[in-house]
Amino acid sequence: MYWQFTPYVFPVILAVAISAALAIFALRRRPTPGATSFSLLMFAVAEWALGYALELVSPGLPAKLFWDNVSWLGAVVTPAAWFAFTLAYTDRGRWLTRRNVAILTIEPLIILLLVWTNPLHGLVNSHVALNTKGPFSALVFTYGAAFWVDIAYSYLLLLSGAFFIVSLIHSFIRSTSLYKGQAVALLVALVAPWVGNALTIFGWSPFPSLDLTPFAFTITGIAMASSLFRFRLLDIRPIAREVLIENMRDVVLVVDEQNRIVDLNRAAQQVLGHSVSELIGQPAAQVFAAWPQFVERYHDVSEVHEEIVVGEGEAQLCFDLRISPLYTRNGHLTMAGRLVIVNDITERKLTERALRASEERFRHVFEETPIGMAVIGLEGQLLQVNKVFCEMLRYDEQELIGRNFAVFTHPDDVGKDALLAVQALKGAITSYKVEKRYLKKNHETLWADLTTTIIRDHDGQASYGLAMIENIIERKRAKLLEEERRYVAYELHDGLAQIAASAHQHLQAFAGRYHPRSPQARQELDQALKLARRSVTEARRLIAGLRPTALDDFGLATALRLEVELLRADGWTITYDETLGSERLPPTIEITLFRVALEAITNIRKHACTTHIRLALEREGPKIHLEVQDWGCGFDPAAVLHEVELSEHIGLREMQERIELLGGHFEITSRSGSGTLVIAELMPVSYTHLRAH
Secondary structure (H helix, E strand, O other), rough: OOOOOOOHHHHHHHHHHHHHHHHHHHOOOOOOHHHHHHHHHHHHHHHHHHHHHHHHHHHOOOHHHHHHHHHHHHHHHHHHHHHHHHHHHHOOOOOOOHHHHHHHHHHHHHHHHHHOOHHHHOOEEEEEEEOOOOOOEEEEEOOOOHHHHHHHHHHHHHHHHHHHHHHHHOOOOOOOOHHHHHHHHHHHHHHHHHHHHHHOOOOOOOOOEEEEHHHHHHHHHHHHHHHOOOOOOOOOOOOHHHHHHHHOEEEEEEOOOOEEEEEOOOOHHHHHHHHHHHHOOHHHHHHHOHHHHHHHOOOOOOEEEEEEOOHHHOOEEEEEEEEEEEOOOOOOEEEEEEEEEEEOHHHHHHHHHHHHHHHHHHHHHHHHHOOOOEEOOOOEEEEEEOOHHHHHHHOOHHHHOOOOOOHHHHHHOOOOHHHHHHHHHHOOEEEEEEEEEOOOOOEEEEEEEEEEEEEEEEOOOEEEEEEEEOOHHHHHHHHHHHHHHHHHHHHHOHHHHHHHHHHHHHHHHHHHHHOOOOOHHHHHHHHHHHHHHHHHHHHHHHHHHOOOOOHOOOOOOOOHHHHHHHHHHHHOOEEEEEEOOOOOOOOOOOOHHHHHHHHHHHHHHHHHHHOEEEEEEEEEOOOOEEEEEEEEOOOOHHHHHHHOOOOOHHHHHHHHHHHHOOOOOEEEEEEOOOEEEEEEEEOOOHHHHHOOO
C-alpha cells in the first residue's frame, strides 16, 4: 500500500499534535473541574483530524472511505464533550449526572453504528464518489437523512455550550482580562472548526475538494493552547469570582492607578446605592463624596488594615478596612491599582462591648459577693478566688492559685461529691449542692455548703467550674443546740417530770386518806399539793420550751394550738388563725417557726404589758407565713436588733438569724404605744428541694 503526498496534510497534522498535547496536559489535571471533559474534547478533535489526515494521503476510494469512517468517532464525540466541558467550566457540573451523560452518548453511538453500516441503508451518505480532478483525490458525498440529524444535534450542543460561555463573558464583562481572555479563546476555538465545517457541507468552500474542518482545528489548537498557558484555563476559573466575590457580604472594590472604580461586587452596589454601570469608571473621590475624611486619608495609601468608625451615638457604625496593592503581570512590580475590602463589624463590636460589660458585672459580683467564690479548672486547680474565699480559708490569694481544691478539703469529705462532679462534667446535671468540710490554714474545720456549676463554651464543651462556698457554722451550731435541747427535754420528760408527777399523785392519795385535825397541818398539806402541782406544770412548760413532744408527734399547727390553750388557761386572750392543718413540714422549718412564736410570746409576757395576742399560721402559696401580734406598749426594733452586748432582747436577734439562715424573711414592726407585729416567712418547698439536691 502506498500513500499520496499532499502539502495540505501538514496543517492537519499540526492540529493533531496540538490537540493531543493539550489532551494529555488536561488529563494530568483531572482533579480540576472540567479537566476530564476538556481532555476528552481534545482527544476527540485529535482523532477527527488524524482520521482526515490519513484520508487525505490514502490513494483509493475504499481506503479513503475507511479513514473517513474512522474520523467519525471524533466527529460525534466532539459536540458532546464540548457541551460537558462548558457545563463544568460555567459551574453547571451538577447537571453531569450518570443519567444525563448516558443520554448524551445515545446519539453518537447510533450515528457510529449507521456510519459503519451505511452500505446497507445509505442513511448517512446516500452516494460516495472519488474526485480526482483536483491537486489530490478527494471524497465527494451525497448526504443522507441521518447525516443532517447528526448535524442538527451537533450544532444544538455547540450552540448551547456557546450560550453558556457568552453568558459567562457577559457576567464578567467588568472582570479582569484573565477571565475574559479564557472565555474569548474558548469561543475562537469553538467557532473556527464549525465555520470550516459549515463552508464545506453547504458548498461554500473556495476549495470544493477540501474539507476545511480539520484545517480549522489548527486554529482551535492554537486558541486552546493560548487559553491554557496564557490565561491558565484549568488553573483559574472565572466562576470563582461569582462564588467568592459577588456573593461576599463584604464590600469589595477595585480602583486603578488613577483612583477610578474598575470593579465592585453586589454588596458594594447596595451600600453605594448605584448599579455597576453607574459606578464603573467613576473617580473614587466622587463615589465616596459623603465621606471626605476617608477619601483624603486613604487617597494615596496602597496597603493598610485598620478599623474605621462612621457616625455617632446609636447610629454609629464600625468597619474593618483592608487596602491591598494590585500589580501587573509583566514581570515587574508595577502597581496597577488597589483592592479595597470593607467589612461591617458593628454587630461584632456591639457583641464585644456587651461581653466586656457582662464580664465586668461578673467580676464585680465575684469580688463583692458575701460568699466565697472560686473559678476551678477541669483538673480541679484553683484559677481565681475572691476575697471572701481567702478569708474563709485564712489563706492569701497567692497561696491558693494553682493548687488543687481537694488539698483544702477535709480528708473525710474528699470524695463526697465525686459522682456529682462526673455527672456535671458529662452534662447530666447543670450544677449540684453538697455540704462539705474544709481545712483552714490554722487547721480549724470550716463547715460549708458547696454549690458547683459547670460553665460551657458555645459548642457545649466544659470550660471550667464555678464553686461557691457558704459558711454554715452557725447553722451547724443551731442544729447541735437543737439536738441538745431535744435530748435535755426528753431527759426531763422521762426523769424529773415523771418524779414530780408521781410525788403529786402520792400527795393527793395521802390527802385523801388522812385528814389533819389542826388547821396548820391542813394548810401545810394544801401548800405541798400546790407546790407539787406547780412543779408538774413548770416541768411541762420547761420541756415544751426545750423541745415540745407535740411538735415531733403532731406537727407545728397542733404544737402551737396546745401552747395557745395553756395560755388561755392562764387567763390570756388569744386569737389563733391557722390554715396549715395536719400538714408536716421539714423538722428544721417546724422547730424554727415554733421557736420564733414562743420567743415572741415570751417577749410579750415580759415587756408588752398586755395579755391580748393574735397568732396566725398560714400557707401563702409556696410560703409558710407566721404572725405574732400584740397591742401592748411597743418598742424600737432598730435599737434592739442592733444591740451589741447581750441583753434580755437577745432572743429577737436569734429569731432573725434563724430565719435568715434558712433563706426566709423576718420582720418586726413596732411603735411605742401601738403594739408589736412579728412576721416570719419560710419556703419549705425550695428548702426541701435544696437539701435533696
